Amino acid sequence: MTTSHETSLPTCELGPGGPIVSRLALGTMTFGVETDESVARRQLDEFVEAGGTFVDTADVYGDGASEEIIGRWAAARGGVDDLIVATKGRFAPPAGSHGASRRSIHRSVDRSLRRLGLDAIDVYFVHGWDDFTPIEETLDALTSLVRAGKIHHIAWSNVTGWQLQRIITTATLGDFVPPVAVQPQYNLIDRGIELEVLPCCLEAGLGIAPWSPLGGGWLTGKYDRGQRPTGNTRLGDDPERGVEAYDVRNTERTWRILDEVMSIADEHSRSPGHVAIAWLLSRPGVASVLLGARTAEQLNDNLAAADLVLSDAELGRLTSVSATHLPPYPYGMIEDFCDVDVWKRLGTASSA
Known part of the structure; x- marks a missing residue:
């Protein structure tokens, strides 16, 4: 699965016939929102210097600001032919359209291409299921964009098992371009995809590129039992933040997991985040793990997880707890x- 390239990060194929990507990817959701452009450019530079080749964004990140920052950075360095750039569309449709409709997909892709300054998007993720648009319409629109050379590969994010299987089956029976990958939430705290989504991916051979590998900061050990977070952290700014909310994850199970992560981290003299990332990289089907960071220092610490190899016994301890x-x-x-x-x-x- 791993390919030999002259980089310091291992690489692999992102699904059947998909592009070859670094096993650690740069997620850019913070760009233009929590991370200003100068720091974002520094993250991009340092990610590439570390051997990273897979950059992920979306049209809704910063209302397009993330794509624009990447586009300006790409232009300043003379292009991104040496990288795989992925973006997503679904949640910012033009007025009068549903998110995954033909009209919305075509317009979203064109706008993303302009912001990124690209002729083609390497991997285009549909950001979620659309109950109001037939999946045949979405796949037909994506297939036409692949044939037009505007997209190289298609993928999906945030779907259930039955939705993913319907996408795969419809693509096969309808002679549409099939997805190569899925981008779900997956980490030691939230393993929900293992019931249906992950088995479906394994059956079809799709690559998995998880987001939130550190559980929104929980798996770094920065939060304390029984004390709501404050200060300049994700949950310090907003303790009720989505699936990562303090009151949702402040459970005995979470603290048992953190105790085991901290114990193994101490045994290796590494950070807890390295252990969480190393566990995720060991999971069946996982191709590339998305690292999102506010600062270049946080990114560099996460990238250092690439060389941590846990023993079977240590992986078993984490999987069990x-x-x-x-x-x-x-x-x-x-x-x-x-x-x-x-x-x-x-x-x-x-x-x-």
Whole structure:
């Protein structure tokens, strides 16, 4: 799976026939919002210097500011032919259109290309499912853009297992361009994709590029048990922030996971974040992990996780303490009757 390139970061193929990317990717959601342009450019420079080749953005990051910053940086360095650039569309449709409709997708792609200063987008992720647009219409629009040379590969983000399988099946039966990858939330605290999405990806051979590998900062050890965060951190600014909210994740299970992460980090004299990233890189199907950071210092610390290799025993400890148990029905019943191997491989085979 790993390919030999003259970089300090390992690389792999992002799904069947997909591009070759660095196994650590640069997520740019903070660009133009929490990270100003000068710091964003420094992050981009240092990511490339470290051997990174996969840069991910979206049209809604900073209302397009993230794409614009990347575009200006790319122009200043003479282009990005040496990189794989991904962006996403779905949540910023033009007036009168649903997010994944033909009209919206075509306009979103054209606007992203202008902001990025590119002739083609290497990987275009649909940012989420659209209940109001037939999947055939979305796939037909994406296929036409691939054939027009505006997109090289398509992918999806934030979908359920049945939605992903419907995308794959419709693409196959309709002779549309199939997705090569999926971008879900995945980390030691939230392993929900292991029930359906991850097995679906493994069955189809799709690459997985997880976002939030550090659980929104939880897995860095920066938060304290029983003390709501304050100060200049993600949850310090907004303790109610989405799926990462303090009151949602302030559970005994979270603290048990953190205790194990901290213990293994101490054994290696490494940061807890390195351990969390190393575990994620070891998971079946995971191709490239998205690193998002406010500062260049945070990014450099995360990039240093690339050379940490955990033992099978250490990986087992982390997988066991963070296990998301299969609900008794239908998963537990199916596992008992059919001896399903995939959940055993993922460490989710014990019924609750």
